Amino acid sequence: MNLEFSKNLLQWLKELGVQEVVVCAGGRNAPLVVALAESSLWTHSHFDERAAGFFALGRIKATGKPVVVCTTSGTAVAEVLPAMMEAHYQNLPLIALTADRPRQHRGRGTPQGVEQVNLFGPYVEGAFDLSVGEVPKFTSLSLRRPVHINVCFDEPLLSKGDSRREPWPLPALKDERPKEIPSISLQNYRSPLILVSEIEKSVRTKIAESLATLNLPVFLESPSGISSDNLLNLCGERWLRESLRAGQFDLVVRLGSVPTTRLWRDLETMDVDVISFSSRPFEGLARETKGVYPLEPFFSFAGKGLYQPDLTLRENWLEERRNHIQKLERLIKKYPESEPGWFRHLQDSIPKSSQVYLGNSLPIRLWDLTWSQVCPWNIISHRGANGIDGQVSGFLAARDPDVHNLGIVGDLTALYDLQGFWAEKSLFAAKTQLVIINNGGGMIFSRMFHREEFLNRHSLNFSSIAQFWNWNYHQPQKPTDWHFGDSPMLVEVKPDSKQTEAFWQEWDQK
Known part of the structure; x- marks a missing residue:
């Protein structure tokens, strides 16, 4: 009976659009493991549930389809929570299919009999608890958020029964996106600023064309995938923060996901209106805003024709942009082996049309600081919950x-997900380089808190990790020494700490 039920459930998931399953085999989910082996679903095997969850997220990013992560019972289920949280904040359809002991074990403390129902709390749009023989009663799903399906299996686990399949009803697909449009427009404001973060590839060209016609100042984050050609693109996060505090902008328009720039967090305490257009429903600020809307209404909100900003302000913006670029180029030339220097030289070497995965706060911030505002690459990241979990897994799964x-x-970040290399073998061959910025600890905190306790200093190197996973290894000795081959390669970069410190000291001087 367990096996037939599992086959029915997998067929139902296929009809929902699932094509891939990441499975962590155990005892209690044995019926699902066997059913998967006999199905046409593409199955990726993993031994670690946390990494498996983030690998599944990467596959969703790569395919645009819902992906299942299948676990056994007990603490294995809890390991999927970080990925479910990330999926929630990215609006990704990650489906946790978890095996459980029969319901009578609940609250009894029996082995691997933990309380799995509703474990993921607010991070799922639906949590369903099934016993073998029950038909799922899912009235509607958006398939834009995570789902939890918990299945209770009794022993004998691989029991067989009636092989006939009764079709299960499919849930109606619901659209959770708001239908209303903003009651205000750009023309209600004197001096708007456009802040562009990660947006879907399918709308980037249209967004870029609209921004080019507006004649408004724009701050581009690299995951936007938009180049600054034909845009009044502003550089210099610190100067923008000062300009906002001085009242030079009376509206911030956010396009895309919640930004990573510190500028966005500063808006919590600034007296300036904020409105967001995004495929994700989150305002991203704790204070009151003018709302969050899908991307499509932005075009009517923006209106037609050129916006005419104050000419004096415009000249100030352009002058600050020139000063920012000149200072950056001077310091990179002076300190080529600093962290920013390494990033600029890496950007100059990456083949065009590459896909670049930025894995955590420091790479994203350094990339945004140093990139030339021309974007011939597809930039992706997992930045919904802003954690360092599962970044190696997410990168390898999302490859093109x-x-x-x-x-x-x-x-x-790499140390946090060393098991992520496991899943590389389950995918197609791809030209792959994983660059690890080894600055000997969590140095992003050195400028924030100036306390040793935050840094987790170490003297480790990653050459043995590459050997362990059978990857090629390269440690460039100077910033221009990059190699891009066909076989998977781990590239370990060790910036000069003294040059990095000197760079930031001069950069912070006005």
Whole structure:
């Protein structure tokens, strides 16, 4: 009976659009493991549930389809929570299919009999608890958020029964996106600023064309995938923060996901209106805003024709942009082996049309600081919950087999997901480089808190990790020494700490 029920459930998931399952085999989910082996679903095997969850997220990013992560019972289920949280904040359809002991074990403390129902709390749009023989009663799903399906299996686990399949009803697909449009428009404001973060590839060209016609100042984050050609693009996060505090902008328009720039967090305490247009429903600020809307209403909100900003302000913006670029270029030339220097030289070397995965806070911030505002690459990241979990797994799963794939993570981030390399073997061959910025600890905190306790200093190197996973290894000795081959390669970069410190000291001087 267990096996037939599992086959029915997998068929139902296929009809919902599932094509891939990441499975962590155990005892209690044996019926699902066997059913998967006999199905046409593409199955990826993993031994670690946390990494498996993030690998599944990467596959969703790569395919646009819902992906299942299948676990056994007990603490294995809890390991999927970080990925479910990330999926929630990215609006990704990650389906946790978890095996459980029969319901009579609940609350009894029996082995692997933990309380799995509703374990994921607010991070799922639906949590369903099934026993073998029950038909799922899912009235509607958006398939834009995570789902939890918990299945109770009794022993004998691989019991067989009636092989006939009764079709299960499919849930109606619901659209959770708001239908209303903003009651205000750009023309209600004197001096708007456009802040662009990660947006879907399908709308980037249209967004870029609209921004070019507006004649408004724009701050581009690299995951936007938009180049600054024909845009009044502003550089210099610190100057923008000062300009906002001085009242030079009376509206911030956010396009895309919640930004990573510190500028966005500063808006919590600034007296300036904020409105968001995004495929994700989150305002991203704790204070009151003018709302969050899908991307499509932005075009009517923006209106037609050129916006005419104050000419004096415009000249100030352009002058600050020139000063920012000149100072950056001077310091990179002076300190080529600093962290920013390494990033600029890496950007100059990456093949065009590559896919670049930015894995955590430091790479994203350094990339945004140093990139030339021309974006011939597809930039992706997992930045819904802003954690360092599962970054290696997410990078490897999201690779594009038709282009060069480059992932950039910090040293502690890599250490946090060393098991992520396991899943590389379950995918197609792809041109792959994982760059690990090994600065000997969590150095992003050195400028924030100036206390040793936050840094987790170490003297480790990653050459043995590459050997362990049978990857090629390269440690460039100077910032221009980059190699981009066809076989998977781990590239370990060790910036000069003294040059990095000197760079930031001069950069912070006005």
